[in-house]
Amino acid sequence: MSRTIFERYGGFVNVSRVVSSFYDKMLDSPITNPYFTNIDMRSLIDHQTKFIAYLMGGPASYSNDHLERVHARLDITEAAFLEAVLMLKETLEDLDFEDQDIRTVEEQIMSTKNFIVTRG
């Protein structure tokens, strides 16, 4: 069985760096920042840790239903979603992930777009 991205990049130790750096980028970006106003940090980090582990094939799973439910009330625009994808890509680049792996994660997250972006 081939090893997942999660395993190949050293498991949780490195994934935690991805989460931490991605989280900072999201808070710093004027496009994504407003979504994090008045959001509980503990549950946000819990979600991001699991979601990023999931994107990399780690020990977490997200159903599309679940993603849709947790993002439903946030009014996420396509622009904000794409900004977040770009920032995740940059984060992985900064942490020296292989191009092929970045593409895999990107494809994975793009496949969730319809469940995260709020349909108007």
Added chain:
Amino acid sequence: MTIQKQENQIFQVETETLRQMVQTLSLGAALVQLSDWNVLFENASFFKWFPPGEDADEPLTARLEGFNANRAMTRLQEGHPYSFETESKAGGRSIPISVELRRLSDDPSEPVVVECRDLSKQKQAEYMLESYSKMAEKNARDLQREKDRVERLLLNIMPKSVYEEMRDYGTVTPQLFDNASILLLDFVGSTEMAISRDPAGLITQLNDIFTVFDRITDLFGCERIRTVGDAYMAVSGLPEQNPEHAHNIARVALRMMRYIERRNSAHPEAWHARIGINSGPVIGSLVGVQKYVYDIFGPGVNMAARMETLSESMKITISQNTYNLIKDDFLCVERGEFEVKGFGLNTLYFLEREHPHAR
């Protein structure tokens, strides 16, 4: 330039420079009056995190949420620092902040230093770890469940101690058990039964019967070795030695017969079993690599099979060996001498019932 080099090699820094430096620190810093908590000085970070309300002269107590002024006062008067965690709500999102108050000197008229640190990174790591350990724990639980399931399946095909040996050492060595008793049961005339024209129904009934047999076997510490078609084989005295092996297998046989009799009286379909029992040495071993099964071998097993074929419908036939072991506690009826294939002439017995005193 405000820094002047002095003769004693220590840099003397002007007060204004120090003030500017403190102003730009990412730490939040303030000086307050202990008596009334009035803020005498605050740097930019402190102001940003805990901005005063409309009253610009608001004391510290009003600006820090969760600040226990009485406790802080007592601690500081004792010369101890006081610290707590709070949150800054400035700028729409809350930032966790640790606050520590300590005296600048022993002089009570001197102001108190308030030092604040952004705990975001620390909390981030903490929450991440929390989230991840929950994930890991959940996975560990799932794995354990899966392991338990596999273990249960394996325990169905081999005795526990054999399973444990295989789990711990990866292989099982064949083992000789000098004192064991083997039971073989077969149904007579099942091919002529009406139910045999309905294979699914036959299996269901057989399954019911064997399930009860398994319980009986288990009840007397015996092991079900295997079933082949409508034949059932159980053994007593292995993998754990048991001086009562012959007694236990006899009890199992009697209860199996009693169960079938009761079942027959309540069912339209009657099953007729015959049982053979022998006591003697057997070799127990796991056979096969990919598809393994725990099985027993040796002349003792063959003898039990002969007893079963020589038995009669709804009767339990036991060999001389078994008879010798249980004759004091069970009522057995001599059947006479029989030519047993491969074993010559042997006296066989029907096992009828257990004497009340033996129970």
